[in-house]
Amino acid sequence: MSQDPQIRRLIRRETHSSRAVASLLTASVLLAVFLWLTLESVLWLLKDQPVLASPAMMLRWLQDLPANTIPAGMTAAGIGVAALGLLFLGLAVGRGRRHRRALDSERAAIVVDDDVIAAAVSGRVRLAAGLAPGQATTTVGGRSVRVQVRPTSGQPLAVENVREVVDGELATYGLHRRVTSGVQVLKEGAVGQ
Amino acid sequence: MRNTNRALNRVLLTLVGILLLGTGAALIAAGTLPWFADLWTTTASSVREQARSLAGTAPLPDPVRSWWLVLGVAVPLVGAALSVAWLASQGGGKNPRLAEQSEGTAGRTVIDAGLISTAIREALSGNTDVLSTSVSAWESRRGTALQVRVEARRGASPKDLADTVDQLLRTTDAWLGHPLPALVRITSGTRTQLAGSRRAR
Numbered sequence: 001m002s003q004d005p006q007i008r009r010l011i012r013r014e015t016h017s018s019r020a021v022a023s024l025l026t027a028s029v030l031l032a033v034f035l036w037l038t039l040e041s042v043l044w045l046l047k048d049q050p051v052l053a054s055p056a057m058m059l060r061w062l063q064d065l066p067a068n069t070i071p072a073g074m075t076a077a078g079i080g081v082a083a084l085g086l087l088f089l090g091l092a093v094g095r096g097r098r099h100r101r102a103l104d105s106e107r108a109a110i111v112v113d114d115d116v117i118a119a120a121v122s123g124r125v126r127l128a129a130g131l132a133p134g135q136a137t138t139t140v141g142g143r144s145v146r147v148q149v150r151p152t153s154g155q156p157l158a159v160e161n162v163r164e165v166v167d168g169e170l171a172t173y174g175l176h177r178r179v180t181s182g183v184q185v186l187k188e189g190a191v192g193q
Numbered sequence: 194m195r196n197t198n199r200a201l202n203r204v205l206l207t208l209v210g211i212l213l214l215g216t217g218a219a220l221i222a223a224g225t226l227p228w229f230a231d232l233w234t235t236t237a238s239s240v241r242e243q244a245r246s247l248a249g250t251a252p253l254p255d256p257v258r259s260w261w262l263v264l265g266v267a268v269p270l271v272g273a274a275l276s277v278a279w280l281a282s283q284g285g286g287k288n289p290r291l292a293e294q295s296e297g298t299a300g301r302t303v304i305d306a307g308l309i310s311t312a313i314r315e316a317l318s319g320n321t322d323v324l325s326t327s328v329s330a331w332e333s334r335r336g337t338a339l340q341v342r343v344e345a346r347r348g349a350s351p352k353d354l355a356d357t358v359d360q361l362l363r364t365t366d367a368w369l370g371h372p373l374p375a376l377v378r379i380t381s382g383t384r385t386q387l388a389g390s391r392r393a394r
Binding site for chain 1: 194195197199202203204205206207209210211212213214215216217218219220221222223224225230231233234237238240241244256257258262265266269270272273276277279280283284333334335338341345347348349350351352355358359362363366372374375376377378379380381385390
Protein backbone atom coordinates (compact mmCIF):
# COMPACT_ATOMS: atom_id res chain seq x y z
CA MET A 1 0.00 0.00 0.00
CA SER A 2 1.33 3.39 -0.95
CA GLN A 3 1.93 5.76 1.94
CA ASP A 4 1.68 8.97 -0.04
CA PRO A 5 -1.76 10.44 0.67
CA GLN A 6 -1.91 12.05 -2.75
CA ILE A 7 -1.26 8.74 -4.52
CA ARG A 8 -3.85 7.10 -2.27
CA ARG A 9 -6.32 9.83 -3.20
CA LEU A 10 -5.64 9.35 -6.93
CA ILE A 11 -6.21 5.59 -6.55
CA ARG A 12 -9.38 6.06 -4.55
CA ARG A 13 -10.85 8.49 -7.05
CA GLU A 14 -9.95 6.25 -9.97
CA THR A 15 -11.38 3.04 -8.51
CA HIS A 16 -14.64 4.57 -7.32
CA SER A 17 -17.44 6.18 -9.26
CA SER A 18 -17.83 9.96 -9.01
CA ARG A 19 -21.62 9.73 -9.46
CA ALA A 20 -21.24 12.30 -12.23
CA VAL A 21 -23.74 10.63 -14.59
CA ALA A 22 -26.49 10.41 -11.99
CA SER A 23 -25.74 13.99 -10.94
CA LEU A 24 -25.83 15.28 -14.50
CA LEU A 25 -29.17 13.58 -15.18
CA THR A 26 -30.71 14.77 -11.89
CA ALA A 27 -29.43 18.31 -12.30
CA SER A 28 -30.76 18.45 -15.87
CA VAL A 29 -34.22 17.28 -14.82
CA LEU A 30 -34.25 19.72 -11.89
CA LEU A 31 -33.15 22.54 -14.19
CA ALA A 32 -35.95 21.79 -16.66
CA VAL A 33 -38.56 21.64 -13.86
CA PHE A 34 -37.38 24.89 -12.25
CA LEU A 35 -37.28 26.72 -15.59
CA TRP A 36 -40.79 25.51 -16.37
CA LEU A 37 -42.05 26.65 -12.94
CA THR A 38 -40.44 30.06 -13.50
CA LEU A 39 -42.06 30.38 -16.92
CA GLU A 40 -45.48 29.37 -15.56
CA SER A 41 -45.33 31.86 -12.70
CA VAL A 42 -44.27 34.68 -15.02
CA LEU A 43 -47.09 33.82 -17.43
CA TRP A 44 -49.51 33.72 -14.52
CA LEU A 45 -48.32 37.14 -13.32
CA LEU A 46 -48.85 38.57 -16.80
CA LYS A 47 -52.30 36.90 -16.91
CA ASP A 48 -51.23 35.02 -20.01
CA GLN A 49 -52.23 31.51 -21.08
CA PRO A 50 -50.24 28.84 -19.16
CA VAL A 51 -48.01 26.41 -21.07
CA LEU A 52 -49.25 23.33 -19.18
CA ALA A 53 -50.77 24.54 -15.92
CA SER A 54 -50.65 27.78 -13.96
CA PRO A 55 -49.41 27.76 -10.34
CA ALA A 56 -52.99 28.23 -9.14
CA MET A 57 -54.15 25.22 -11.17
CA MET A 58 -51.27 23.15 -9.79
CA LEU A 59 -52.19 23.93 -6.20
CA ARG A 60 -55.86 23.11 -6.83
CA TRP A 61 -54.86 19.83 -8.52
CA LEU A 62 -52.66 18.98 -5.53
CA GLN A 63 -55.53 19.70 -3.13
CA ASP A 64 -58.01 17.54 -5.03
CA LEU A 65 -55.55 14.73 -5.70
CA PRO A 66 -56.80 12.33 -2.95
CA ALA A 67 -60.41 12.98 -3.97
CA ASN A 68 -59.87 12.53 -7.71
CA THR A 69 -57.58 9.47 -7.60
CA ILE A 70 -58.49 5.98 -6.50
CA PRO A 71 -56.56 5.02 -3.32
CA ALA A 72 -54.86 2.07 -5.06
CA GLY A 73 -53.51 4.38 -7.78
CA MET A 74 -52.28 6.77 -5.11
CA THR A 75 -50.49 3.95 -3.28
CA ALA A 76 -48.98 2.57 -6.50
CA ALA A 77 -47.66 6.01 -7.46
CA GLY A 78 -46.27 6.39 -3.94
CA ILE A 79 -44.47 3.06 -4.16
CA GLY A 80 -42.97 4.10 -7.50
CA VAL A 81 -41.75 7.45 -6.17
CA ALA A 82 -40.41 5.87 -2.98
CA ALA A 83 -38.52 3.24 -5.03
CA LEU A 84 -36.94 6.05 -7.06
CA GLY A 85 -36.01 7.75 -3.78
CA LEU A 86 -34.38 4.54 -2.53
CA LEU A 87 -32.45 4.30 -5.81
CA PHE A 88 -31.09 7.82 -5.25
CA LEU A 89 -30.17 7.02 -1.65
CA GLY A 90 -28.43 3.87 -2.84
CA LEU A 91 -26.42 5.89 -5.35
CA ALA A 92 -25.60 8.45 -2.68
CA VAL A 93 -24.38 6.11 0.06
CA GLY A 94 -23.24 3.12 -2.06
CA ARG A 95 -19.55 2.55 -2.48
CA GLY A 96 -19.63 2.71 -6.27
CA ARG A 97 -16.59 0.56 -6.76
CA ARG A 98 -15.53 0.23 -10.38
CA HIS A 99 -14.13 -2.84 -12.10
CA ARG A 100 -10.52 -1.81 -11.65
CA ARG A 101 -7.86 -2.27 -9.04
CA ALA A 102 -4.60 -0.76 -7.93
CA LEU A 103 -1.19 -2.35 -8.37
CA ASP A 104 1.80 -1.83 -6.13
CA SER A 105 4.19 0.86 -7.28
CA GLU A 106 6.59 3.18 -5.58
CA ARG A 107 6.42 5.90 -8.19
CA ALA A 108 2.83 6.24 -9.37
CA ALA A 109 -0.77 5.31 -8.76
CA ILE A 110 -1.33 2.34 -11.06
CA VAL A 111 -4.91 1.29 -11.70
CA VAL A 112 -5.65 -1.69 -13.94
CA ASP A 113 -8.94 -2.83 -15.44
CA ASP A 114 -10.15 -6.20 -14.15
CA ASP A 115 -10.35 -7.41 -17.78
CA VAL A 116 -6.64 -6.87 -18.27
CA ILE A 117 -5.81 -8.87 -15.14
CA ALA A 118 -8.17 -11.66 -16.21
CA ALA A 119 -6.64 -11.86 -19.70
CA ALA A 120 -3.12 -11.86 -18.27
CA VAL A 121 -3.89 -14.65 -15.78
CA SER A 122 -5.53 -16.72 -18.53
CA GLY A 123 -2.52 -16.20 -20.77
CA ARG A 124 -0.12 -17.19 -17.99
CA VAL A 125 -2.07 -20.37 -17.23
CA ARG A 126 -2.24 -21.29 -20.90
CA LEU A 127 1.48 -20.78 -21.32
CA ALA A 128 2.31 -22.82 -18.21
CA ALA A 129 0.01 -25.72 -19.06
CA GLY A 130 0.53 -25.66 -22.83
CA LEU A 131 -3.09 -25.00 -23.68
CA ALA A 132 -4.70 -23.43 -26.71
CA PRO A 133 -6.48 -20.07 -26.51
CA GLY A 134 -9.94 -20.47 -25.07
CA GLN A 135 -9.02 -23.41 -22.83
CA ALA A 136 -8.46 -21.14 -19.84
CA THR A 137 -10.96 -18.46 -18.87
CA THR A 138 -10.60 -16.13 -15.92
CA THR A 139 -13.17 -14.00 -14.15
CA VAL A 140 -11.99 -11.22 -11.89
CA GLY A 141 -14.56 -9.58 -9.64
CA GLY A 142 -14.69 -8.16 -6.16
CA ARG A 143 -12.27 -10.13 -4.05
CA SER A 144 -12.04 -13.26 -6.16
CA VAL A 145 -10.17 -14.49 -9.21
CA ARG A 146 -11.78 -17.59 -10.68
CA VAL A 147 -9.95 -19.61 -13.31
CA GLN A 148 -11.68 -22.29 -15.32
CA VAL A 149 -9.45 -24.65 -17.28
CA ARG A 150 -10.48 -27.15 -19.90
CA PRO A 151 -7.56 -29.57 -20.24
CA THR A 152 -6.56 -31.14 -23.54
CA SER A 153 -8.08 -34.62 -23.53
CA GLY A 154 -5.60 -37.32 -22.66
CA GLN A 155 -3.37 -34.86 -20.82
CA PRO A 156 -4.60 -34.62 -17.24
CA LEU A 157 -4.02 -31.37 -15.40
CA ALA A 158 -3.55 -31.09 -11.65
CA VAL A 159 -5.57 -28.36 -9.97
CA GLU A 160 -2.71 -27.64 -7.54
CA ASN A 161 -0.27 -26.88 -10.34
CA VAL A 162 -2.69 -24.45 -11.97
CA ARG A 163 -3.42 -22.83 -8.62
CA GLU A 164 0.29 -22.40 -8.02
CA VAL A 165 0.70 -20.64 -11.37
CA VAL A 166 -2.30 -18.39 -10.73
CA ASP A 167 -1.21 -17.47 -7.20
CA GLY A 168 2.35 -16.86 -8.36
CA GLU A 169 1.16 -14.54 -11.13
CA LEU A 170 -1.20 -12.64 -8.83
CA ALA A 171 1.55 -12.29 -6.21
CA THR A 172 3.80 -10.48 -8.69
CA TYR A 173 1.08 -7.87 -9.31
CA GLY A 174 0.90 -6.80 -5.68
CA LEU A 175 -2.81 -6.00 -5.83
CA HIS A 176 -3.94 -3.56 -3.16
CA ARG A 177 -7.13 -5.46 -2.52
CA ARG A 178 -6.40 -8.98 -1.38
CA VAL A 179 -8.00 -11.52 -3.70
CA THR A 180 -8.65 -15.22 -3.30
CA SER A 181 -8.11 -17.46 -6.28
CA GLY A 182 -10.32 -20.35 -7.27
CA VAL A 183 -9.30 -22.89 -9.89
CA GLN A 184 -11.66 -25.29 -11.56
CA VAL A 185 -10.43 -27.96 -13.95
CA LEU A 186 -13.30 -29.21 -16.09
CA LYS A 187 -13.93 -32.93 -16.39
CA GLU A 188 -14.46 -32.84 -20.13
CA GLY A 189 -11.31 -32.21 -22.08
CA ALA A 190 -10.90 -30.33 -25.32
CA VAL A 191 -10.12 -32.49 -28.34
CA GLY A 192 -6.36 -32.42 -28.93
CA GLN A 193 -4.57 -29.90 -31.05
CA MET B 194 -8.64 12.67 -12.56
CA ARG B 195 -11.53 15.03 -13.11
CA ASN B 196 -12.08 17.58 -10.40
CA THR B 197 -15.71 16.63 -9.86
CA ASN B 198 -16.84 17.48 -6.34
CA ARG B 199 -17.78 13.97 -5.28
CA ALA B 200 -18.92 14.82 -1.75
CA LEU B 201 -21.30 17.45 -3.16
CA ASN B 202 -22.72 14.94 -5.64
CA ARG B 203 -23.42 12.44 -2.90
CA VAL B 204 -24.93 15.04 -0.55
CA LEU B 205 -27.24 16.39 -3.26
CA LEU B 206 -28.25 12.90 -4.40
CA THR B 207 -29.05 12.10 -0.75
CA LEU B 208 -31.24 15.20 -0.53
CA VAL B 209 -33.10 14.30 -3.73
CA GLY B 210 -33.50 10.72 -2.49
CA ILE B 211 -34.91 11.80 0.88
CA LEU B 212 -37.28 14.23 -0.85
CA LEU B 213 -38.56 11.53 -3.23
CA LEU B 214 -38.84 9.02 -0.39
CA GLY B 215 -40.88 11.53 1.64
CA THR B 216 -43.19 12.25 -1.31
CA GLY B 217 -43.62 8.54 -1.92
CA ALA B 218 -44.42 7.92 1.74
CA ALA B 219 -46.99 10.73 1.72
CA LEU B 220 -48.62 9.31 -1.43
CA ILE B 221 -48.75 5.80 0.03
CA ALA B 222 -50.23 7.15 3.29
CA ALA B 223 -52.83 9.17 1.40
CA GLY B 224 -53.75 6.07 -0.59
CA THR B 225 -54.10 3.76 2.40
CA LEU B 226 -55.14 5.94 5.36
CA PRO B 227 -58.37 7.96 4.91
CA TRP B 228 -57.48 10.41 7.72
CA PHE B 229 -54.18 11.19 5.98
CA ALA B 230 -56.04 11.90 2.72
CA ASP B 231 -58.26 14.32 4.64
CA LEU B 232 -55.20 15.92 6.23
CA TRP B 233 -53.66 16.25 2.75
CA THR B 234 -56.74 18.06 1.41
CA THR B 235 -57.12 20.40 4.40
CA THR B 236 -53.38 21.24 4.41
CA ALA B 237 -53.39 21.97 0.68
CA SER B 238 -56.48 24.16 0.96
CA SER B 239 -55.00 26.11 3.90
CA VAL B 240 -51.78 26.60 1.90
CA ARG B 241 -53.87 27.93 -1.00
CA GLU B 242 -55.74 30.20 1.37
CA GLN B 243 -52.53 31.57 2.82
CA ALA B 244 -51.04 32.09 -0.62
CA ARG B 245 -54.11 34.05 -1.65
CA SER B 246 -54.01 36.26 1.46
CA LEU B 247 -50.25 36.80 1.09
CA ALA B 248 -50.75 37.90 -2.52
CA GLY B 249 -52.93 40.72 -1.15
CA THR B 250 -50.20 42.09 1.13
CA ALA B 251 -46.99 43.99 0.28
CA PRO B 252 -48.64 45.49 -2.78
CA LEU B 253 -46.86 46.60 -5.93
CA PRO B 254 -48.29 48.33 -8.99
CA ASP B 255 -49.82 46.21 -11.75
CA PRO B 256 -48.99 43.81 -13.36
CA VAL B 257 -46.87 42.42 -10.50
CA ARG B 258 -49.43 43.15 -7.73
CA SER B 259 -47.36 41.88 -4.75
CA TRP B 260 -43.79 41.29 -3.54
CA TRP B 261 -44.85 37.77 -2.61
CA LEU B 262 -45.57 37.00 -6.24
CA VAL B 263 -42.09 38.29 -7.13
CA LEU B 264 -40.78 35.78 -4.59
CA GLY B 265 -42.85 33.10 -6.31
CA VAL B 266 -40.92 33.78 -9.52
CA ALA B 267 -37.57 34.22 -7.79
CA VAL B 268 -37.62 30.89 -5.91
CA PRO B 269 -37.81 28.62 -9.00
CA LEU B 270 -35.31 30.90 -10.73
CA VAL B 271 -32.84 30.42 -7.85
CA GLY B 272 -33.51 26.68 -8.05
CA ALA B 273 -32.65 26.74 -11.75
CA ALA B 274 -29.45 28.67 -11.03
CA LEU B 275 -28.42 26.13 -8.37
CA SER B 276 -29.11 23.30 -10.83
CA VAL B 277 -26.82 25.01 -13.36
CA ALA B 278 -24.16 25.33 -10.65
CA TRP B 279 -24.47 21.60 -9.90
CA LEU B 280 -24.17 20.79 -13.60
CA ALA B 281 -21.11 23.02 -13.91
CA SER B 282 -19.37 21.35 -10.96
CA GLN B 283 -19.03 18.06 -12.86
CA GLY B 284 -15.71 17.27 -14.47
CA GLY B 285 -13.12 19.82 -15.40
CA GLY B 286 -9.55 20.28 -14.29
CA LYS B 287 -7.73 19.29 -17.46
CA ASN B 288 -4.67 21.43 -17.83
CA PRO B 289 -2.59 21.85 -21.00
CA ARG B 290 0.33 23.09 -18.91
CA LEU B 291 2.47 20.75 -16.92
CA ALA B 292 4.69 23.21 -15.11
CA GLU B 293 5.42 26.89 -15.05
CA GLN B 294 8.26 28.84 -13.54
CA SER B 295 8.83 32.57 -13.62
CA GLU B 296 11.98 34.06 -12.18
CA GLY B 297 11.62 37.81 -12.15
CA THR B 298 13.51 39.34 -15.02
CA ALA B 299 14.86 35.99 -16.18
CA GLY B 300 11.54 35.36 -17.89
CA ARG B 301 9.08 32.56 -17.72
CA THR B 302 9.42 28.86 -18.49
CA VAL B 303 6.32 26.88 -19.40
CA ILE B 304 6.30 23.15 -20.02
CA ASP B 305 3.38 21.94 -22.10
CA ALA B 306 1.78 18.60 -21.34
CA GLY B 307 2.32 17.84 -25.02
CA LEU B 308 6.07 17.53 -24.53
CA ILE B 309 5.81 14.72 -21.97
CA SER B 310 2.90 13.25 -23.90
CA THR B 311 4.95 12.98 -27.08
CA ALA B 312 7.95 11.59 -25.23
CA ILE B 313 5.95 8.87 -23.46
CA ARG B 314 3.97 7.94 -26.57
CA GLU B 315 7.17 7.72 -28.57
CA ALA B 316 8.82 5.56 -25.92
CA LEU B 317 5.86 3.16 -25.81
CA SER B 318 5.25 3.05 -29.57
CA GLY B 319 7.66 0.13 -30.00
CA ASN B 320 6.07 -1.93 -27.22
CA THR B 321 3.97 -4.70 -28.74
CA ASP B 322 1.88 -4.99 -25.58
CA VAL B 323 0.70 -1.39 -25.90
CA LEU B 324 -2.06 -0.67 -28.40
CA SER B 325 -2.48 3.02 -27.68
CA THR B 326 -1.23 5.60 -25.24
CA SER B 327 -2.60 8.94 -24.15
CA VAL B 328 -1.07 11.34 -21.70
CA SER B 329 -2.80 14.32 -20.13
CA ALA B 330 -2.19 16.75 -17.32
CA TRP B 331 -4.78 17.54 -14.65
CA GLU B 332 -5.02 19.95 -11.80
CA SER B 333 -4.86 18.33 -8.41
CA ARG B 334 -4.63 19.48 -4.83
CA ARG B 335 -0.87 19.61 -4.94
CA GLY B 336 0.00 21.01 -8.35
CA THR B 337 -0.40 19.34 -11.70
CA ALA B 338 -0.76 15.58 -11.93
CA LEU B 339 0.01 13.44 -14.93
CA GLN B 340 -2.31 10.77 -16.27
CA VAL B 341 -0.92 8.06 -18.52
CA ARG B 342 -3.54 5.85 -20.12
CA VAL B 343 -2.26 2.69 -21.74
CA GLU B 344 -4.47 0.32 -23.68
CA ALA B 345 -3.08 -3.16 -23.19
CA ARG B 346 -3.03 -5.96 -25.71
CA ARG B 347 -5.12 -8.91 -24.63
CA GLY B 348 -3.05 -11.16 -22.38
CA ALA B 349 -0.34 -8.58 -21.73
CA SER B 350 0.99 -8.65 -18.20
CA PRO B 351 -0.17 -5.57 -16.29
CA LYS B 352 2.91 -5.86 -14.09
CA ASP B 353 5.27 -5.58 -17.07
CA LEU B 354 3.35 -2.61 -18.44
CA ALA B 355 3.30 -0.97 -15.01
CA ASP B 356 7.06 -1.43 -14.64
CA THR B 357 7.69 -0.01 -18.11
CA VAL B 358 5.61 3.10 -17.45
CA ASP B 359 7.14 3.41 -13.98
CA GLN B 360 10.57 3.51 -15.55
CA LEU B 361 9.45 6.09 -18.11
CA LEU B 362 8.03 8.28 -15.36
CA ARG B 363 11.30 8.13 -13.48
CA THR B 364 13.08 9.26 -16.63
CA THR B 365 10.70 12.20 -17.04
CA ASP B 366 11.23 13.03 -13.35
CA ALA B 367 14.92 13.33 -14.12
CA TRP B 368 14.17 15.64 -17.08
CA LEU B 369 11.79 17.89 -15.21
CA GLY B 370 13.86 18.00 -12.05
CA HIS B 371 11.02 17.14 -9.69
CA PRO B 372 8.58 14.24 -9.62
CA LEU B 373 5.00 14.88 -10.69
CA PRO B 374 2.20 12.91 -9.07
CA ALA B 375 1.14 10.39 -11.70
CA LEU B 376 -1.76 8.09 -12.36
CA VAL B 377 -1.23 5.16 -14.72
CA ARG B 378 -4.36 3.55 -16.12
CA ILE B 379 -3.92 0.21 -17.81
CA THR B 380 -7.15 -0.43 -19.67
CA SER B 381 -8.80 -2.74 -22.11
CA GLY B 382 -10.94 -1.27 -24.82
CA THR B 383 -12.25 -1.78 -28.31
CA ARG B 384 -8.75 -2.11 -29.71
CA THR B 385 -8.01 -4.84 -27.19
CA GLN B 386 -10.97 -6.81 -28.49
CA LEU B 387 -9.98 -6.32 -32.12
CA ALA B 388 -6.22 -6.73 -31.96
CA GLY B 389 -6.13 -10.21 -30.43
CA SER B 390 -3.38 -11.84 -28.46
CA ARG B 391 0.31 -11.46 -29.19
CA ARG B 392 1.32 -15.05 -28.60
CA ALA B 393 1.39 -17.41 -31.52
CA ARG B 394 -1.58 -19.70 -31.62
